[in-house]
Amino acid sequence: MRILAAVLALALISLQYRLRLSDQGLREVSRLQSAIDAQAAANREQGEHNRQLVAEVADLKVGLTALEERARSDLGMVGNSETFYQVVTATTQAPAAPAPGVTARTE
Numbered sequence: 001m002r003i004l005a006a007v008l009a010l011a012l013i014s015l016q017y018r019l020r021l022s023d024q025g026l027r028e029v030s031r032l033q034s035a036i037d038a039q040a041a042a043n044r045e046q047g048e049h050n051r052q053l054v055a056e057v058a059d060l061k062v063g064l065t066a067l068e069e070r071a072r073s074d075l076g077m078v079g080n081s082e083t084f085y086q087v088v089t090a091t092t093q094a095p096a097a098p099a100p101g102v103t104a105r106t107e
Helices: 002-020 026-062 064-075
Strands: none
Touching: 026 064
């Protein structure tokens, strides 16, 4: 009876070691759970992006306003009754002052 109790105790200790301290125990479960959480967050982000793209495609198929806006911003198109004005700002800078003379010392 004592031998059976000792064998059962050793089996219990061995199983607890594998569960708590080995790399395939609780550490692996924790690592996999964090990987699942990260992937779920990425999936939610991609799902939202996909919904926005579907809405944009539907708007481009049906409405002319979105198509016109897209042509203006991406292609630089101008309507028939519109005049295009381009404002150019001066980007010239004052000339830099020459650097003071530096002499090299040799010792």
